[in-house]
Amino acid sequence: GTSSAAAEEIINPSVQVSHTQLLINGNFVDSASGKTFPTLDPRTGEVIAHVAEGDAEDINRAVKAARTAFDEGPWPKMSAYERSRVLLRFADLVEKHSEELASLETWDNGKPYQQSLTAEIPMFARLFRYYAGWADKIHGLTIPADGNYQVHTLHEPIGVAGQIIPWNFPLLMFAWKVGPALACGNTIVLKTAEQTPLTAFYAGKLFLEAGLPPGVLNIVSGFGATAGAALASHMDVDKLAFTGSTDTGKVILGLAANSNLKPVTLELGGKSPFIVFEDADIDKAVELAHFALFFNQGQCCCAGSRTFVHEKVYDEFVEKSKARALKRVVGDPFRKGIEQGPQIDLKQFEKVMKYIKSGIESNATLECGGDQIGDKGYFIQPTVFSNVKDDMLIAQDEIFGPVQSILKFSDVDEVIKRANETKYGLAAGVFTKNLDTANRVSRALKAGTVWVNCFDVFDAAIPFGGYKMSGNGREKGIYSLNNYLQIKAVVTALNKPAWI
Numbered sequence: 469g470t471s472s473a474a475a476e477e478i479i480n481p482s483v484q485v486s487h488t489q490l491l492i493n494g495n496f497v498d499s500a501s502g503k504t505f506p507t508l509d510p511r512t513g514e515v516i517a518h519v520a521e522g523d524a525e526d527i528n529r530a531v532k533a534a535r536t537a538f539d540e541g542p543w544p545k546m547s548a549y550e551r552s553r554v555l556l557r558f559a560d561l562v563e564k565h566s567e568e569l570a571s572l573e574t575w576d577n578g579k580p581y582q583q584s585l586t587a588e589i590p591m592f593a594r595l596f597r598y599y600a601g602w603a604d605k606i607h608g609l610t611i612p613a614d615g616n617y618q619v620h621t622l623h624e625p626i627g628v629a630g631q632i633i634p635w636n637f638p639l640l641m642f643a644w645k646v647g648p649a650l651a652c653g654n655t656i657v658l659k660t661a662e663q664t665p666l667t668a669f670y671a672g673k674l675f676l677e678a679g680l681p682p683g684v685l686n687i688v689s690g691f692g693a694t695a696g697a698a699l700a701s702h703m704d705v706d707k708l709a710f711t712g713s714t715d716t717g718k719v720i721l722g723l724a725a726n727s728n729l730k731p732v733t734l735e736l737g738g739k740s741p742f743i744v745f746e747d748a749d750i751d752k753a754v755e756l757a758h759f760a761l762f763f764n765q766g767q768c769c770c771a772g773s774r775t776f777v778h779e780k781v782y783d784e785f786v787e788k789s790k791a792r793a794l795k796r797v798v799g800d801p802f803r804k805g806i807e808q809g810p811q812i813d814l815k816q817f818e819k820v821m822k823y824i825k826s827g828i829e830s831n832a833t834l835e836c837g838g839d840q841i842g843d844k845g846y847f848i849q850p851t852v853f854s855n856v857k858d859d860m861l862i863a864q865d866e867i868f869g870p871v872q873s874i875l876k877f878s879d880v881d882e883v884i885k886r887a888n889e890t891k892y893g894l895a896a897g898v899f900t901k902n903l904d905t906a907n908r909v910s911r912a913l914k915a916g917t918v919w920v921n922c923f924d925v926f927d928a929a930i931p932f933g934g935y936k937m938s939g940n941g942r943e944k945g946i947y948s949l950n951n952y953l954q955i956k957a958v959v960t961a962l963n964k965p966a967w968i
């Protein structure tokens with residue numbers, strides 16, 4: 469049951485925290501200041517470990533190591549095949565150590581252990597194998613141009629990549645950033661989220677074991693305003709990739725523009741519609757809409773956080789969604805059968821509770837949930853609001869928690885218009901058996917991903933990214949390679965060519 473699980477005794481993770489120092493130039497080292505900060509267990513708010521607190525000086529050290537590794541090699545000078553083999557060896561090591569990695573991920577983040585172990589670790593390894601496959605297939609073109617010229621393009625690595633990742637998927641965000649950057653032959657300084665520094669260090673250790681040369685992947689833990697800002701504004705960083713909130717994305721873009729104009733890829737927030745049409749199989753639609761919102765404690769940038777339901781099936785849908793949310797199993801994420809763990813930290817917990825209060829005050833109907841579970845950690849009852857109107861705060865802002873908002877609609881044009889009336893454009897779900905409806909709506913929606921009769925499908929080959937204020941650029945798939953390449957046109961005059 470929902471309310472008692474969190475009060476049960478805490479399960480001890482079967483893993484030791486072995487790496488808490490910054491990874492710079494192939495060595496685990498203390499921060500220059502000697503400072504550390506605690507990373508907390510979201511189940512209890514208690515300290516898991518003290519981790520090196522990197523700041524501007526450590527970012528400088530890491531960028532210097534990455535610059536040297538890029539300019540002097542061996543990484544960009546290795547054959548692409550050799551680079552691909554390092555990525556493949558890394559993926560093998562990830563599988564060998566999947567239980568340690570999954571335990572650390574769950575401990576630091578609060579997500580169900582089964583999810584870490586059976587969904588995220590396999591996706592993590594798969595992504596590195598996918599980009600290992602690209603490493604030796606990145607090449608330029610031979611181009612026919614007017615005049616006596618031989619023209620070709622070189623697809624060069626862009627240089628030192630700065631990468632800043634969030635706490636909701638610490639390992640997967642690491643993979644989406646590091647995989648393509650390494651496949652293209654770049655070197656990296658990655659800053660982890662202050663809430664979840666542990667798994668990146670462990671992965672960094674595995675990369676060294678896999679034969680990644682020193683300085684190619686540097687990992688700095690620390691806070692956004694210090695370490696993050698130093699990385700974004702560094703004059704010797706050639707490319708920046710960021711995932712996190714839209715507000716921070718704006719800051720980052722400014723820092724990049726005001727320093728050396730480094731190109732920036734942004735993956736930001738969302739308020740993604742999940743649209744259920746009248747012909748849908750209601751039981752399946754309820755389950756999928758539930759998953760689309762509640763997966764990962766509702767802490768997904770692409771969460772289906774506006775559930776639009778056709779008026780003909782609305783009442784049944786609301787009733788069944790409420791019943792499903794009441795059945796959701798919340799508790800210690802290390803316990804078998806748990807579907808939902810705690811929110812990441814006190815700040816996020818308070819933010820979600822504030823939005824629940826706002827939903828109630830704006831006269832949405834609270835169908836179920838709405839409270840904290842227990843008095844320890846950051847567990848929140850699966851919460852469902854119905855009668856949600858477009859102008860309510862809970863229908864406009866990214867809540868990033870286990871709060872489903874159900875809205876009623878009556879025809880296709882209306883729902884397309886309302887679904888697009890948001891500053892965001894990350895993803896959307898369309899649930900219908902009608903092919904014409906599916907085709908029409910998926911083309912009309914202003915979103916980087918449209919899932920039709922499915923949701924949260926994150927295969928390594930599928931590009932992901934946002935329209936509008938959900939960001940720019942795409943990660944995963946072939947598209948992500950462009951983020952980490954520089955295109956050089958080489959034009960050579962030809963003397964008496966046989967043909968042009």
Ligand SMILES: NC(=O)c1ccc[n+]([C@@H]2O[C@H](COP(=O)([O-])OP(=O)(O)OC[C@H]3O[C@@H](n4cnc5c(N)ncnc54)[C@H](O)[C@@H]3O)[C@@H](O)[C@H]2O)c1
Binds near residue numbers: 697713738816819
């Ligand atoms: N799109 C996503 O995947 C995603 C992930 C996490 C959070 N969020 C949203 O963001 C909200 C706030 O969460 P948050 O505060 O952890 O997100 P955030 O965007 O502030 O943090 C993400 C990363 O950016 C870094 N950062 C923060 N300020 C920075 C700065 N000035 N310069 C450089 N780096 C900086 C952080 O240290 C972290 O590594 C959440 O409630 C949620 O709505 C979205």
